[in-house]
Amino acid sequence: MTSVVIAAHNEEKVVGGCLEALMRDNSGGDLEVVVVANGCTDATADTARSYPGVVVIELSEGSKPRALNAGDSAAKSFPRIYLDADIVVPTGCIRSLVAALSTAGVLAAVPDRVVKTRGCPRLVQAYFAVNERLPAYQEGLFGRGIIALAEAGRSRFDQFPLIVADDLYLDSLFRPTEKAHVAEVTIEVDAPTKTGDLLSRLERVRRGNAALRRASPQGTMGMPVRESDRWAWLREVVAPNPRLWPAGVVYGLVTVYAAVVARVAPSASLAWGRGGAVRR
Numbered sequence: 001m002t003s004v005v006i007a008a009h010n011e012e013k014v015v016g017g018c019l020e021a022l023m024r025d026n027s028g029g030d031l032e033v034v035v036v037a038n039g040c041t042d043a044t045a046d047t048a049r050s051y052p053g054v055v056v057i058e059l060s061e062g063s064k065p066r067a068l069n070a071g072d073s074a075a076k077s078f079p080r081i082y083l084d085a086d087i088v089v090p091t092g093c094i095r096s097l098v099a100a101l102s103t104a105g106v107l108a109a110v111p112d113r114v115v116k117t118r119g120c121p122r123l124v125q126a127y128f129a130v131n132e133r134l135p136a137y138q139e140g141l142f143g144r145g146i147i148a149l150a151e152a153g154r155s156r157f158d159q160f161p162l163i164v165a166d167d168l169y170l171d172s173l174f175r176p177t178e179k180a181h182v183a184e185v186t187i188e189v190d191a192p193t194k195t196g197d198l199l200s201r202l203e204r205v206r207r208g209n210a211a212l213r214r215a216s217p218q219g220t221m222g223m224p225v226r227e228s229d230r231w232a233w234l235r236e237v238v239a240p241n242p243r244l245w246p247a248g249v250v251y252g253l254v255t256v257y258a259a260v261v262a263r264v265a266p267s268a269s270l271a272w273g274r275g276g277a278v279r280r
Contacts, residue, residue, distance in 0.1 A: 002098055003032040004081040005071035007064045011085035012042040019051045021088045029053075031094065034074050035085070036067040044085075065160040072159070080154050082166075084145035086190070093185045097148035100180040107153030107178045108170065111185040113137070113144045123195050126250035133237045133244075136229065141179060142167035144187050153178070161215060164208035172212075202258035210262065 004022060008015050015035065022033055034055045037045035039062020048056045057070050068082065079101050081094060093111055100109040115132045117125045137143045147170055156173045160166055171179075192198040233255070238248035 001030055001032055001077035002079050002081060002094060003034065003075035003077040004083055004094070005068060005075055006033070006035045006048075006083050006085050007067035007071060008035055008037050008040070008044050008048070008085035009062050009064070009067070010040050010042050010044060011037075012040075012044045012047055014086040015044055016047050016050075017088050018083070018085050019048065019054060021090070022083075022094070023051060025089065025091055025094060032075060032077050034071045036071045036074075038062050038064070038067040038070075063162070064164065065162050065166055068160045068166060072154075078149075078151035078154065080149045080151075082147045082149075082170075087145040087187060089146065089187070090185060093146075093187070094148075096182045096185045097146075100182050101148060101150040101153075103180065105177060106180045107150045107156070108141055108174050109148045109180040109182055110141050110144050110146065111182050111187045113187045113189055115189050115191050117191045120191050120193055121195050123250055123254070124191055124193075124198050126247040127198060127254050128191050129244060129247040130233050130237050130251040133241075134232055135236050136232065138181065139176065139179075140168075141171040141174075143189070145189060146187060161212070163211045163215060164204065165212040168209055168212055199254065199258060199261075202254065203261045206258055206262035 006015070006018065011018075019033065019035075022031060025031075026033075032055070033051075033053065034057065035045075035048040036057045036059060037048065038059040040058070045056050045058050048054050055074060057074060059067060059070060072080070079098050081097065083089070097109045097111065100106055113132075115128045117128050120128075131137075141147050147167060149170070153174065157169075161169060163169065192201060233251055234248065238244045238251075
């Protein structure tokens with residue numbers, strides 16, 4: 001049995017697609033699915049309840065870390081999958097992640113990802129032309145909206161800290177050799193459909209990451225929280241690919257803007273923020 005924990009805040013429009021994909025891949029009945037509807041003012045909880053076997057928990061406060069902790073408390077099985085409510089997992093994804101965790105020494109696993117930018121503003125497309133090629137996304141656990149942990153991996157921490165950078169936190173718990181990237185499975189992640197949404201999400205992500213580093217300056221399990229490589233986009237992505245220079249200019253400007261705004265307004269609320277594919 002594998003447990004899937006989904007923290008959902010006002011996800012009425014997308015949680016059905018997420019659950020349908022899980023149910024299609026659950027013919028053997030080996031998935032326990034827990035949806036934690038937190039701070040919802042729509043029909044997220046009712047939609048989730050319409051799927052037989054799905055456990056639904058409702059919290060009055062909109063807080064992803066508190067929702068994840070509530071879901072963890074209710075979930076009974078391992079491996080443990082943390083899944084965003086707007087992610088539609090392809091057939092075989094969960095099985096492939098679980099199989100990866102059976103490899104000796106592997107405690108965390110994620111699929112590959114592709115960011116869907118078709119129909120998005122040109123600025124958003126340019127940003128992701130660079131972002132999706134960053135080495136950090138090939139090495140880290142973030143940016144997919146899904147992370148699988150073995151029982152031994154989940155034992156690395158007690159509860160999710162009350163910060164918004166939950167995926168960066170999980171990434172900080174494991175050494176590179178303890179993480180597996182399952183390349184044969186690809187998750188499709190929607191990019192923000194508005195430039196303003198991209199900027200807002202980047203600001204929020206930067207504040208959340210900074211809050212995690214302040215809360216754990218020495219890192220966890222002897223491993224420091226991943227520091228942002230400010231020039232990786234230029235050194236590793238744009239410089240070797242001259243055709244990406246126009247996109248690189250956009251990426252650099254957007255990144256600087258987000259950094260400045262996040263520094264001016266450093267508080268990181270636990271309230272939810274939307275914004276599509278920028279998950280770190």
